[in-house]
Amino acid sequence: MACITHENAVPRPSEAGALDFNPFEAMQPRASPAVPKALRNGARVKTQNVAPAGAYIPDINILTPHMRSPQYVQMSRAAAITLGVMPGQMHRCECTRCLNLLLTYPEGCRANCAYCGLARHREAERDYADRNFIRVDWPALPMEQVTEIVAGAGSQTPFHRMCISMITHPHSDADAVAVLKTWTRRIDPHALPVSILSNPTTMARADVQRLKALGADIFTVALDACTPELFERTRGRGVQSPHAWGKYWEILHDARDIFGPGKFGMHLIIGMGETEFEALSVVQQLVDLGGHSHMFCFFPEQGSLMDHLPATPRDQWRRVQLARYLIDYRGVRLQHMRFDDRGRVTDFGLPRAELDGIIDAGIAFRTSGCPGKLRDDVSACDRPYGDSPPSNIASYPFQPQGRDIVRIRRDLAMRRRVR
Numbered sequence: 001m002a003c004i005t006h007e008n009a010v011p012r013p014s015e016a017g018a019l020d021f022n023p024f025e026a027m028q029p030r031a032s033p034a035v036p037k038a039l040r041n042g043a044r045v046k047t048q049n050v051a052p053a054g055a056y057i058p059d060i061n062i063l064t065p066h067m068r069s070p071q072y073v074q075m076s077r078a079a080a081i082t083l084g085v086m087p088g089q090m091h092r093c094e095c096t097r098c099l100n101l102l103l104t105y106p107e108g109c110r111a112n113c114a115y116c117g118l119a120r121h122r123e124a125e126r127d128y129a130d131r132n133f134i135r136v137d138w139p140a141l142p143m144e145q146v147t148e149i150v151a152g153a154g155s156q157t158p159f160h161r162m163c164i165s166m167i168t169h170p171h172s173d174a175d176a177v178a179v180l181k182t183w184t185r186r187i188d189p190h191a192l193p194v195s196i197l198s199n200p201t202t203m204a205r206a207d208v209q210r211l212k213a214l215g216a217d218i219f220t221v222a223l224d225a226c227t228p229e230l231f232e233r234t235r236g237r238g239v240q241s242p243h244a245w246g247k248y249w250e251i252l253h254d255a256r257d258i259f260g261p262g263k264f265g266m267h268l269i270i271g272m273g274e275t276e277f278e279a280l281s282v283v284q285q286l287v288d289l290g291g292h293s294h295m296f297c298f299f300p301e302q303g304s305l306m307d308h309l310p311a312t313p314r315d316q317w318r319r320v321q322l323a324r325y326l327i328d329y330r331g332v333r334l335q336h337m338r339f340d341d342r343g344r345v346t347d348f349g350l351p352r353a354e355l356d357g358i359i360d361a362g363i364a365f366r367t368s369g370c371p372g373k374l375r376d377d378v379s380a381c382d383r384p385y386g387d388s389p390p391s392n393i394a395s396y397p398f399q400p401q402g403r404d405i406v407r408i409r410r411d412l413a414m415r416r417r418v419r
Contacts, residue, residue: 271312
């Protein structure tokens with residue numbers, strides 16, 4: 001059997017004496033600050049009512065203009081660079097393969113998730129369109145301009161997929177439909193597939209059916225927290241937020257029925273206080289339902305209620321990355337693996353030689369998400385450096401090479417066996 005532990009010992013503390021995982025008791029969000037009534041619901045933006053003029057790049061020292069979906073959408077910095085509307089380059093990446101489009105309103109997201117830079121508690125500090133999200137700013141463009149650029153590129157577009165990301169807002173359901181219609185009027189969804197990153201809190205089964213009927217290819221739910229207790233602490237009543245664990249699973253089951261096997265998925269953030277066994281139990285549950293998991297490594301997002309907490313230790317992250325890949329793509333089941341008394345993986349359930357080959361291939365350590373055009377286990381949604389700085393890569397947005405594999409093996413405490 002293949003043992004993850006260093007020199008066949010138990011998982012160990014790091015050299016600095018820190019644990020090699022983030023325990024539940026240590027990952028407590030700080031209290032949400034009160035927002036003055038005069039600054040709630042995007043009041044600053046709506047009062048000034050500055051008209052947008054083409055692309056909006058965050059933090060350019062003017063008041064955020066009054067932009068609303070479906071006319072306007074935000075996109076990740078990597079997508080904006082790839083689209084050609086923002087200068088810049090990405091470390092070891094020439095482009096991103098997924099065009100992430102985020103719905104936007106002056107009121108912003110009405111949820112208050114503890115780990116998120118878009119959370120409601122930031123209303124007094126920063127206008128919604130200027131807030132960071134997964135470590136980067138999100139420029140805004142007219143949706144018609146976005147489709148014009150992509151349609152104009154035709155088969156030469158670098159994108160493999162487009163994703164509409166909903167937020168918690170009263171208009172989010174209707175506006176996701178409107179954005180999807182704008183896209184499919186110009187772009188064949190069979191040529192450039194569309195994913196939906198949903199907001200289950202405001203959705204009903206009919207909303208899921210409508211998105212499928214209009215051409216959406218994959219439907220995803222960002223559960224993020226791997227246990228009900230963590231969900232409540234970081235996404236529910238613990239942070240005065242409206243989300244509920246049961247509602248997220250309800251909409252996921254609707255997506256399974258409507259989109260079918262292999263066409264629905266769930267986002268999970270690793271390192272917020274769950275054990276590795278708990279996280280991988282959700283991964284196995286998704287596989288058994290016919291779905292797939294998309295992993296994110298917890299990173300303390302600036303301005304969030306968890307920005308004072310440690311990022312996921314690389315030991316924990318690599319163990320879960322590898323185990324998740326084996327469950328999702330190599331037919332290994334949770335019961336084939338072994339765990340210690342703190343829920344850490346100690347055996348992956350494969351012979352060492354086979355495991356070595358999978359590690360050396362590197363795909364298990366790439367960003368996980370909806371597939372692109374290369375192969376099922378290579379994600380179009382590569383989210384360059386969305387969960388780590390380039391200096392200490394968590395999810396590789398490119399194919400890991402020799403030096404990367406050496407570093408991954410060091411994280412795993414698994415040196416390559418000499419034959």
